[in-house]
Amino acid sequence: MFTRKRSALLYLLPGLIGLTLFYIVPFIGGIYYSLTDGSYKNAFVGLQNYINIWKNEMFLLGLKNTLELSLICTPLVWALSFIVAVLLNRLKPGGSFFRNSILMPYLMPSSAMLLIWLVLFDYGGVINRLVTSLGLMRVSWLEGAALRVPVILMFVWKNLGFAVVIFLAALQSIPEPLYEYARLEGAGFFRQAFSITLPMVVPSAFLVFVLSWINAFKIFKEVYFIGGAYPDEAVYTLQNYMNNMFGKLNYQNVTTAAYSFAIIVFIIFGALFFMQKRLQDRLN
């Protein structure tokens, strides 16, 4: 550990200036915007903007959709990535092909992939062929409430790999003798899973959950590419609302909506961190 303050500042300064200029000052400046009326005089209106926006139907719709979509996507990514990671871990040292392909979607540009998703999810497309072969009716995936399905699947497709890699790292750091000992003591597969694997991956599991939730909150690209600025109301997200308000130069609404959302985000993640700490203390 170095303690020389002047040189620490030297490394810190460029980053700190940028963060201050483009993140911290705007963050504080935004609070001011959300409390004024945006007229020529920019009069102070207290919490009036917040009261108005919480009565605004489009805002509430966007907020509801963003929360719902993230509450579907996050557990889905979380559970699927855990399963895939466990499977991959059992294949070691083989399975490098699977391990290598799993992260590829994360780097693929969404807009380029959209084309093929539109073909696959078409009314006469491959997905519907699978659906009918299961004896079900065809679905028009690209319209109405069903639009959520391709949006969610695109999101999971893209974000699964990153979660798998984190889980896999945690699984691989569990010392093998622990399992051998457990087997000698007569512990079965499930007992091992719950008594060894689970406690050992709690920190990573938490991290995966938080990171996928952060990403799920930012779900917008997929919706924007499929539905444009005004998609069906089943997938109209908060980001759509904020971007459209921005397009109408209604800066007060944008910032007020953004802060309302940020407060919700901070409360959720604050609660999660608190829970994780409690859980960790109990396990230790």
Place this chain on the structure above:
Amino acid sequence: MRTLRKKHVISRALLTLVALIILLPVVLTALYSFFSPEEIKAFMETRGNYDASVWMEIKLAPRVFSLSQYYNILIEDVSVLRLLCNSAMYTVAILLGQALVIPAMAYALSRFKFRGRDAIFFIVIMLMLLPFQVTMVPNVLTLRAMGLLNTAWAVILPTCFAPFYIFLVRQFMVGLPREILEAAEVDGAGTFRCFIHVALPVCRPILGAAVALSFADCWNLVEQPLTYLAGQTQLMPLSVMFNQLTENPSGVEFAGAALYILPALLIYLYFQKDILSGIQLTELK
């Protein structure tokens, strides 16, 4: 032993299915880029038919293997290529900026002791959680005041300081064994020599991972150009314009998509070991 092997068969089968789903969209995009524009155009026009007795064909091989989609994009009409160059310009500029700022900041936040360090790190984590729109409007005003709005800098500058990568690299550096840097210091190396000759080389995996992940973000920029470049079509990256190009299909979109995917694929193949080991060695807790 036998049941063990049988279990592996099931794992393998499930993983093959997962890998197939993961690879299929990319493989199909590449495949369709070798169809002739006429054939793919006709194929794309069979979409959106809501007659329950009609299916789209499942095309797995072109009637004639053709490079004319590529010929069209690379030589005849270079508008897609120009947008691709815009994307490349943003990506290179942002990655260079991040290379100057982020490792140094992570170094300061992990290997130095000073007052306010934990507070700064806490702020970095908070900023990481924030959705883009929270700072969007004030940022537009700042950029306008600096005269940078509607220029490429408006997209490049704020993105250079992405908090997530500060977090990622810092977490890796915290986990470095103390002895490595102390040994260099005892040998008389200053903080800068330690940084350049010891810390950075040791951090190769996480730096590689950060480059690859950040490349993915830059290559896929949507929100920033939409707000900071309103209407400046000639400055837009391909990520924003691609779906507008595909609204009236001309039969060359798949070659466009394939060209768009290719750099990302190469970056991924080059850095995949770093991504895996970088994340594995990082104290992400």
